[in-house]
Amino acid sequence: MGKTIFITGAGSGLAKGASLGLAKKGHHVIATTELTSQKTDLMREADEQGLNMEVFKLDITNARDREQISKYDFDIFVANAAINEGGPLGEVPMDRFRALFEVNVFATLETVQQAARKLVERGSGKIVFMSSMAGISATPYVGPYTATKHAIEGIAQTLKSELEEFGVKVATINPGAFETGFNKRSGEEIWKWFDDEKNYTRKEDILEQQKGLEDQFDPEDMIQKMIEIIPAENHKFRTVYPEETERQLKQTQAERWEMEI
Numbered sequence: 001m002g003k004t005i006f007i008t009g010a011g012s013g014l015a016k017g018a019s020l021g022l023a024k025k026g027h028h029v030i031a032t033t034e035l036t037s038q039k040t041d042l043m044r045e046a047d048e049q050g051l052n053m054e055v056f057k058l059d060i061t062n063a064r065d066r067e068q069i070s071k072y073d074f075d076i077f078v079a080n081a082a083i084n085e086g087g088p089l090g091e092v093p094m095d096r097f098r099a100l101f102e103v104n105v106f107a108t109l110e111t112v113q114q115a116a117r118k119l120v121e122r123g124s125g126k127i128v129f130m131s132s133m134a135g136i137s138a139t140p141y142v143g144p145y146t147a148t149k150h151a152i153e154g155i156a157q158t159l160k161s162e163l164e165e166f167g168v169k170v171a172t173i174n175p176g177a178f179e180t181g182f183n184k185r186s187g188e189e190i191w192k193w194f195d196d197e198k199n200y201t202r203k204e205d206i207l208e209q210q211k212g213l214e215d216q217f218d219p220e221d222m223i224q225k226m227i228e229i230i231p232a233e234n235h236k237f238r239t240v241y242p243e244e245t246e247r248q249l250k251q252t253q254a255e256r257w258e259m260e261i
Contacts, residue, residue, distance in 0.1 A: 002026040003231045006074040008060055008111060009081025011038025013180040015130065017223035018230065023051040027231055030072055032058035034081065060107040069114040073122075077115035078230060079108050080130040082148075084186035088201040089143035093193055097144050104148035109155060116159070119168045126169040128230055129156045133176050133240065136249045141201075141209045145186060160237060172238050173229060176245030179216035187213060217242060 004027070010019040011033030019031040023046065031053055033039045039057050046053045058065045060081045082104045085096055112127055119125035134142060135149035153172065160170040177183060187210045196203040225241045240246035 002028060003075040004028040004030065004073065005076045005078065005230060006030040006032075006069070006072060006115070007078040007080055008032050008058060009034065009130075010055075011035060011042060013182050014175060014178065014219055014222055014226060015078070015080040016042060017219065018226040019053065020045060020049065020051065021223055021227040022230065023053045024049070025227060025231070028052070028054075030054045030074060032056055032068075032081075034059050060111050061103055066107075066111055066114060069111060070118065073118070074115075074125070076126045076128065076230060077112070077119070078128045078130065079112050079115075081108065081111075082130065084145045084182055085189045086142045086186050086206075087144060087190045087194070088141055088199070088206070089147075091194075091199050091201055092144055096189075096193070097147075100144050100148050101151070104145075105151045105155075108152065112155075112159070116163060116168065120163065120166040123167040125167075126171065127159065127163075129170070129172045131156065131172040131174045131238075133174055133245050133249060135172070135174055136240075137252050139209070141190075141206050142186075157237075170237075171229075171235065173226060174238060174240040174245075174249075175222050176240070176242055177213065177216045178219040178222050180219045183213050183216065 005022055007015055007019050007029065010016050010031035019029050023029045031042060033042060033055065034057070036057050039055050043055045046055065056068065058068055060066060083100060085100055087096065115127055119127070129152050131152050132149045134146040135153040138146055156170055156172045163170055190206060194203070222241055225239070229235055229239050240249055
């Protein structure tokens with residue numbers, strides 16, 4: 001039986017692919033985009049593929065846009081909308097750091113609060129946070145984004161306990177490094193403010209870390225995993241994918257217990 005699935009930030013990347021894929025599977029998808037231009041593109045793709053999707057603009061930082069959530073009924077709410085930016089935490093401009101938290105944490109929680117209220121009233125449903133491997137790992141020069149996703153992990157785990165008695169499930173999906181352009185764009189943002197004559201962080205160290213983005217995973221694999229997990233009745237609280245990233249993160253967690261300074 002098809003589910004009604006509400007997804008934020010579906011104008012690009014993994015969520016766009018998952019929205020189209022879920023619609024193909026017979027689910028009723030309510031896909032929202034940050035920009036009107038993204039809405040136009042997604043509607044065109046849905047029409048070309050003969051899919052029945054509801055698509056509209058929803059900038060999660062805009063209170064009037066967020067109010068639209070209360071007008072819809074859905075079984076599953078996917079909090080996906082996010083931005084990404086890197087930089088050394090000791091030097092990143094605080095306005096950039098605050099901007100990431102405004103979108104990835106504060107506005108995200110505001111959308112989830114609206115979704116939770118609706119699902120609690122009906123006594124069932126599921127909230128899925130699109131987190132990241134960055135919610136578990138800690139990589140140099142990815143600190144701003146990492147901090148927001150660590151916050152999301154804490155929010156999701158707490159909400160899981162708080163909403164269980166109301167029949168509402170909460171889960172996270174934690175993708176590894178997939179080639180959607182999302183990670184590379186974040187790397188480019190650093191150079192808008194970084195000045196190796198003023199900043200103490202060595203430019204070559206940042207560039208060396210960014211080389212890791214040259215060999216990312218095929219996003220179609222992650223999209224298929226999202227299509228599997230999002231509508232599923234039962235699955236793990238945290239879905240890390242691919243499996244090699246899951247193994248890597250479990251090792252990282254174990255090493256943290258033995259870490260010394």
